[in-house]
Every structure is written in structure tokens, then in C-alpha cells.
Amino acid sequence: MAVEKIKEDSVLLNIPNKKIEEPATSFSAFEKDKSNFHKMDHIEPHSVRREKIISKYPEIKKLFKKEPKTILWVIYIHLIQLYFCYMISYYNFDWNKIPLLSFGIGAVFNHGLFVLIHDITHFNVSNSERQNKLLAIFANLPQIIPSAIGFGRYHKDHHTFMGDKLHDPDIPTMWEIQFFNTFYKKLIYILFMPFFYGLRPYFKTPKNPSNFEILNLFSCLAYVILISYFFGMKAFMYLLLSTYFGLSIHPTSAHVMAEHYEFFKGQDTYSYYGWINYFNFNMGIHIEHHDFPNIPWNKLPLVRKIAPEFYDNLPVIDSYFVVMYKYIFDSDTGPWSRISIDSYSNIMGDEKVKDE
Numbered sequence: 001m002a003v004e005k006i007k008e009d010s011v012l013l014n015i016p017n018k019k020i021e022e023p024a025t026s027f028s029a030f031e032k033d034k035s036n037f038h039k040m041d042h043i044e045p046h047s048v049r050r051e052k053i054i055s056k057y058p059e060i061k062k063l064f065k066k067e068p069k070t071i072l073w074v075i076y077i078h079l080i081q082l083y084f085c086y087m088i089s090y091y092n093f094d095w096n097k098i099p100l101l102s103f104g105i106g107a108v109f110n111h112g113l114f115v116l117i118h119d120i121t122h123f124n125v126s127n128s129e130r131q132n133k134l135l136a137i138f139a140n141l142p143q144i145i146p147s148a149i150g151f152g153r154y155h156k157d158h159h160t161f162m163g164d165k166l167h168d169p170d171i172p173t174m175w176e177i178q179f180f181n182t183f184y185k186k187l188i189y190i191l192f193m194p195f196f197y198g199l200r201p202y203f204k205t206p207k208n209p210s211n212f213e214i215l216n217l218f219s220c221l222a223y224v225i226l227i228s229y230f231f232g233m234k235a236f237m238y239l240l241l242s243t244y245f246g247l248s249i250h251p252t253s254a255h256v257m258a259e260h261y262e263f264f265k266g267q268d269t270y271s272y273y274g275w276i277n278y279f280n281f282n283m284g285i286h287i288e289h290h291d292f293p294n295i296p297w298n299k300l301p302l303v304r305k306i307a308p309e310f311y312d313n314l315p316v317i318d319s320y321f322v323v324m325y326k327y328i329f330d331s332d333t334g335p336w337s338r339i340s341i342d343s344y345s346n347i348m349g350d351e352k353v354k355d356e
Helices: 045-056 058-063 069-090 095-120 129-143 148-160 174-179 183-191 193-204 211-231 233-246 251-258 286-291 297-306 320-329 343-348
Strands: 038-040 339-341
Touching: 045 058, 045 286, 058 297, 069 095, 069 129, 069 211, 069 233, 095 129, 095 148, 095 233, 095 251, 095 297, 129 148, 129 211, 129 233, 148 193, 148 211, 183 193, 183 320, 193 251, 211 233, 233 251, 251 320, 286 297
Parallel strands: 038 339
Antiparallel strands: none
């Protein structure tokens, strides 16, 4: 007699009746196939949640407004990084102090630019797509690596096809699952996370470079030349290492592991409501972001206040430090700890995904 498969739904679609007090990371030890993702057949949960929330709380649409204050934050952080470049040059910092300065200070600011770029590429700053893209390029300059426009193009697929093994650039490849399966390999994985996170989309579903990507590339090259000329190679290295640390083994970057890795069985996305959100521009409030990607970063806390029953009982991430520790040393957690939504093959059929 064939065993009937029990249908599994996302926890985001079947919210627990009672608040789960323990953090999501306390529940990571459940049966799983470490050679593959957890395959589930529910539809993308955030689109369903979005419709339910708007139907019950139509006033949430008042939050669908552009936030020009983001421009001021981009300029402010940019000026701070230029100030540190000037100080490094003026006082001729020793080379051995550059990594310490980059990790302790620069990483926070360059990562802050990353999450602001994330919001800008959702076109949450201006009604003009062109203006958003130009601002993203400007915000990208102190990060040295030209990535803003490419990130925005592929990140759109992450929201549209969240959980799809091919079209979601946030989902690791099968090679990553098979290779990074021990604690020391997972440590290497985090140390090189900017490369995997940044280059993975170009191997999975490559797109032809756009004119804005070319502009992004040459703008960053020109910026590198100017920084090196006026402030020297130490200042250039400070900015480069600030970007590297800010996207790898640093408390601010742990949200990359906290957002969608399956710590609690059946949950696709997690929110973090702790103090690092003050430095990360509310990037941790991630369920709310996926429910409403057109709500700017500074309005995201209001979503939970308006519709508390959709969020209050869900397991949350309470510590990015714990997330990073568990990802490295917990044998139950790794690149395989993702939910793969099989229903995309039925929804999409043979239709080719178009890049807009």
C-alpha cells in the first residue's frame, strides 16, 4: 500500500495559534536530507499573506510611499567614509591598522550602504526608475565593487521566485550543498560569502549586462582612481576591506543567513527585531519586507503594529551572533537548510522568465 504524502504548508501560511517564545534557532534539529533542500509544494507565501493583510487592513496602503530621506542617509554615510579616507591619508595609518579599522568601523558603514542600495533597487526612493538607479550607483561607490545595478536586477527574481532552485539567486547551488558540509568548510563559506552571494546569480541565470550596469562599472573604476590618487592605497584598501567584512564574517552581515535558512521546520522567512536593525536600516524586519517590498525601510516596523496577528506568533531570530555560530558549528544547519518550492514548475510550466 502506497504511503500518502502529508501536505506541508509554509508556517507563514499556517501561523501558530500561540506565540512561540523560543527563538527559531532553538528548533533547528529536525529530520532533514542534507544532500538537498527541503522540498515543499506550497505556493509562494508572501503574495498570499499580502492579499490577506491588505484585505483586512486596507489602511496599510498608506505606507506605500517613497522615502527621499534615504538620499540623505546615503550622502551622510558616503561623507563619513570619505572622512576616514582623509584621516588615513593625513595621519599615514600603519598598514596593520587598516583591517582593524575596516572591520570595526568601515564594515558597519559599507554594509549600511548595501542595505540602502537594497531599498533603492526596490524603487522606494523616487518615482523615477532612472533616479533610483543613479542613486544606487552613487551609494555603491564607497563599496568599490560595482554591484548595485546587477544586484537590483537579480534581487527582483529573489522576490518573484522565492524558493525556486533555478530562478531565486538567493538559493545555493547543489555544488555548495555537497561541498560545504563540515564546520571548517562552512567557516570558509562565510569568509567567502561575498563571492558566492555576488557571483552565484551570474552562474545560475545569467542576464546580458544593461547600460546602467556598464555605467555602474565605470563609475566605480573612476572612483577607485580618484580615491587612490587623493588619499592613497591605504584608503582604497580600507574601503575594499570594509565591503568585504561588511558582507562576510561580521555581525551586521549575519542577516544573510538569518533571513531564509530553515531554522524552524516549514518557515521560509524570518524577522529579527533586535538592536542591529538600527545599523542595518531595519533589514532584519524581513517577513514584513517580503510581504510588502514597496514599503520603505523606515516604515517597516509599522506593518507589524497594524497587522500584529500575522507576525506576533511566528518564530523569530533573536540573535545574529547565534545564527552565525549555529550556521558554522551546528551539523543540522548548512547550505541545504533552505525550502525549495516545487510548485513553481507547475506555475511556470515551460515559460521563460523574462528580465524587465
